[in-house]
Amino acid sequence: MxxxxxxxxxxxxxxxxxxxxxxxxxxxxxxxxxxxxxxxxxxxxxxxxxxxxxxxxxxxxxxSQPKLTQPLSLKSYTEGALSQGRVPARLLVTWEDVIGDDELCEELGLPPGSTVMHLERVLLADGERIGLESTYLPKSRFGEFTETFDPGTSLYAAIRASGVEFASATERIETVLASPREAGLLESTTAMPMLLLHRRTLDTEGVPIERVRALYRGDRIAFVATLRE
Missing domain, CATH: 1.10.10.10 (Winged helix-like DNA-binding domain superfamily/Winged helix DNA-binding domain)
Structure with a gap:
């Protein structure tokens, strides 16, 4: 041995x-x-x-303290963290309007070349950096968020408050290594395994709400899902 x-x-x-x-x-x-x-x-x-x-x-x-366990559900990061007695927070990295490429526009149900809002934030739990989240939203649908949304708060809460109801999401999770930029933002290293999550969320009418690319520190977070037949 x-x-x-x-x-x-x-x-x-x-x-x-x-x-x-x-x-x-x-x-x-x-x-x-x-x-x-x-x-x-x-x-x-x-x-x-x-x-x-x-x-x-x-x-x-x-x-270390125990890993933050996030449910694979339509609950927000804030809800998941608070349910475990952790204090969630976010640091704004990027908030910009971009011209979506063909793939992004298709996933968001938009015509090619449409304007898309890109929101990139570092996720924190009890002051510790655990994730880097990039969210893409249709500018035509959520353009008012530029004036009304506080990027330090829950985006899902703001979307729900605007009258949009979440219905379903498709997620894919894989293991990757962070780029030097990502590792720096997460105060980690490029040798630390990361969990990469891709998510596309739809409302009750089947209209796309968002596309998300979220990178999480594998040493700080775990995911759990409830399966039923």
């Missing part, structure tokens, strides 16, 4: 005795305790780091 696996097993036992924010023993101490090389300890710690069990703070390592 690989030494790194045995070390990881012992590290998990140690973590089970610690609380959120507690300091994990340093590599040198762990290597001496387990009688292995520091490289072996480093590999086991890296695996736990990628899984979100631990995190770097300054020059040390501490136990």
């Amino acid at each position: 690989p030494k790194s696996y045995l070390v990881r097993t012992e590290l998990e036992r140690i973590l089970s005795t610690l609380g959120e924010g507690d300091t994990v023993p340093p590599e040198r101490e762990l290597a001496a305790r387990f009688e292995v090389s520091r490289e072996t300890v480093r590999q086991a710690l890296h695996e736990l780091l990628v899984e979100g069990r631990i995190e770097r703070r300054g020059r040390g390592t501490v136990v």
Whole structure:
């Protein structure tokens, strides 16, 4: 059995005795305790780091808080975070009007060359950056949001308040690595696995509402779905 696996097993036992924010023993101490090389300890710690069990703070390592679990549903990010006692927030990165390409216009049910609103925001939970969300909305339908919408608040709440009802969405989730720009905005690294979500949402009349591309830190968030036959 690989030494790194045995070390990881012992590290998990140690973590089970610690609380959120507690300091994990340093590599040198762990290597001496387990009688292995520091490289072996480093590999086991890296695996736990990628899984979100631990995190770097300054020059040390501490136990992470549990991942934020988001439901795959038509609930907003705000609702999902609040339901778990977390404090949601958003940082505006980009808010601009763009000319949609043929694919984007088709997905939004618009004529080719239509103007589309692009809203890009960093998602936060308890002040920690966990996601980067890019939303595309038909300018002809939601143009008033330029004057009325606060980008630090829930977009879904604003859409519902405008009289639009959500009915269905198609989502695809895959694992990717972030670009240098994305990693910088998420205060992560290009080596950290990310969850990429694509979503197209329709209203009760079958008219497209939005197209979303959202990138989430794999060490900070998980998704859950309720399945019924």
